[in-house]
Amino acid sequence: MAMAYSPVFRAELECVMNGGVSAFPLDRIGETKSLPSWPKRLRYCPDCANEDTAIHGETYWHRLHQLPGMIYCTKHSMRLADSRVAVHETTTNFYAASDVIILEDSDDDNINAHDDLTYHKAKFLKIGKESEWLLNEGMSVDWNFDFQTKYKRLLREKDIVTIQGVADYDLITDRFNDYWGEDFLKTLYSAMDDTRDWIRQLYAARIVTFKPIYHILLMCFLKGSVKAFLESDPSENPFGKGPWPCENPICGHCGTDGCKNTEIRYLNGVATGFFQCDRCGMLYKQVKRKGKTGNRLIVNYGHVWTGEMSRCLIDKKMNVAETAGILKCTPHVVESHMKKLGLRVEKKYFRSPQPIGWKSETAEFHKERVLKIYEQYQEVTFSMLRKHAPGTYAYLSKHDPAWLREHLIHESRRADSREADRQLLKQIQAAVEWIQNEGNKERQLTFGYIARVAGEKEQELKYSKLKRPLTKTYLDAVVESREEWLRRRITAIRRNKDGCEPVSIADIKREMSLKPNTYRRYHDFIKRLIDELNK
Ligand SMILES: [Zn+2]
Ligand SMILES: [Zn+2]
Structure with a gap:
């Protein structure tokens, strides 16, 4: 029955299915190696037992209640009670539940206990519900996928591992503990007598020895539930799934789709993806590093955009501002393309791109300045801002520091x-x-x-x-240097003289109009040089 399951999970599933004690063939649970994770005694829910008796005339052991980490009945939200049957005894003997469970006795200490377990009731019930789901649906799930890869991709989606999937186990542990609560995990592990630091073995071959409960804990942490985990389809591409939106404002695919991922370059944990629109040829790049996705930066506007630009500028004789309006971009973008194409840029516009100060006190204005630098240099650093947009750093660090941080590359970390x-x-x-x-x-x-x-x-x-x-x-x-310059100049003066006519101090003074001070300071040098050249 389990032939189609991935080797990794087949064992786990077997364990889930058989980890509990079935009322029937007891010979199937002789796997003593998984014993330590089992509850020490067979467990039951008093309410379930009552219901069983009412419906079937007798009660039986519920497999679900025997699973590791099961503390509450998922149906009745009731604390499970320990029976007097030790789990290890069930490997050799058969104990009918009806003989063992005496309901009058069942209000034992466990049920009324107010301990660490009760404190974490909601989380134990969550684990219980997930185990129940697996027990019911597990057989119809296609387990034939690579767990390690799927975990890695989902961890990357959560920005816990690097773009190339390198794990930071401290960070994974932190985030995992944040999700489940360290105290709950401690309680759960001690209820299961489990001391394994398995989360740090996530990428090792050890993953095949993971207990089902580890997978349940991980799947919930990553996607909220086992079902959501199984249904999720994290992409191999760190930039997600295509088609990616076109960035060309005059393309019909703008903001929706059209782009293919043409290349991804990896450098120092940074992925740079290139995306090109099939329709308009526009090419942009985007940088992604752990926890941060950069802006889309247009590398090439493509034939549709540049064609339209030529039509506006040349055929329709529009000016830069009008053209920029049609192309839905800043005039600066039009200008830089005009330069590339060798088109003359209107002087008037160039001298004063924007009347200084007309809206200089708005965040929009300053952000535009930052993006303009971005467009031109593909990155913005503090010193670039200081140089190209004085005042902008000060303004944005006061009014929108988060935005600024996102757009500024720290000088020392510049990848390019x-x-x-x-x-x-x-x-x-x-x-x-x-x-x-x-x-x-x-x-x-x-x-x-x-x-x-x-x-x-x-x-x-x-x-x-x-x-x-x-x-x-x-x-x-x-x-x-001064000396190098004098040598170059005086050599040229000598060369310009007819034939072997020597060069003189007077020639140099006339040709070079040296300042008296310079002449005085370099007098000896010049003299030596003249002698050398006149030889
Ligand atoms: Zn119950
Ligand atoms: Zn396009």
């Missing part, structure tokens, strides 16, 4: 700090290239000059360079 480094490097390289091709090539290539051309504040760049190794290496290589 390397990416930021690469971006900064690109920006700096472009600035240096511009200087070398179109800027004032004769000027010393100083840190400050590069920073200004790159649109960065010198101090800011000096600070961020410390945390950006690629950028730092590049800057260290290209920034010129």
Whole structure:
């Protein structure tokens, strides 16, 4: 009968089914290895016994009442009474319930006791109801699934294990104890004579040796009941089940469906999922780490959106604000796409994106600023806020700290700090290239000059360079010292002279318009250099 059950649960189910003592073939309960978890004496419910006698003329042992953890009758909510029959005796002898249970005697100490067990009556009844459900429905359940995997996925849904399923047993224990109550568990385990710290064996092969009651406790903890656990279908994908909603505001699938999960990257316990809409091509990414799901960030707006943008800007000659209105996005998004496509951005708009202060004291305004930075850099840190949206950190930390925390990445924990480094490097390289091709090539290539051309504040760049190794290496290589600059310039002056005409101090003074101070300080160096070049 149990052939179809998973090997893991078959044994458990057998145990549930036979764990109690049936009134009939007693030869089936000879499994002494599970004896320690059985109640020491056969139990009965006085009310059930009365009912049995009234209906059948005699009473019998109820299997349900003999299960581990059964303290109350689920039908009568009545405390079960211990009979005089010891469980171990039933392996060799048959005791008819009718002979043993003498109802006149049944108001024993147990029933009227006010002890730890009574204090936890509701929870014992819950366990009882779950065991009863298993006893009645267990045979028609398809047990053929991987318990460990299902537990792991549900723990992940509850944010108790990491995205990749790594367990923190202290946390699992804490949350499990929170759910059941530590005192109840203590009472339950001691009622069952159980001292096993099984919750810490959740992922080990030990799971096959779990008692049914462990599974019942776990299933309730995870989904509220055994039935709900069995009916649940936690997804393999940490981002849940598809289809995922499209994020393109002008796509018919926006906010509902349309997206497939195209890729998931895992790094340091962080999963980054990529989702693309079949219909409009829009691609977004979302980050998930234990206990936290990031915002959806659009990586690529897709052909429908960009097509519509070109139609608005080029065919209909709309301005940025009107286009943004049609595309249901911020003007900033339109602008950055225009730049990518090489379209000219209206000067007027660019200089003052929003009249400063027009709604600067609303949370909405500040949040928009944060999201704008998000859109541009895919992350927001404190220093980015300070730089791109002064005042916003102060405002939001006062008015909506929770929102701010959710959107801010702690500098030290930046997963894509390397990416930021690469971006900064690109920006700096472009600035240096511009200087070398179109800027004032004769000027010393100083840190400050590069920073200004790159649109960065010198101090800011000096600070961020410390945390950006690629950028730092590049800057260290290209920034010129005074001596390097003089050598480059004077070498060029020498090269521009006809043939072997020597270069003179006068030439240098004329060509380079050196300040007297500079000249004085580097007099010896310049002189040595001239001699070397004139050789
Ligand atoms: Zn009863
Ligand atoms: Zn779409």
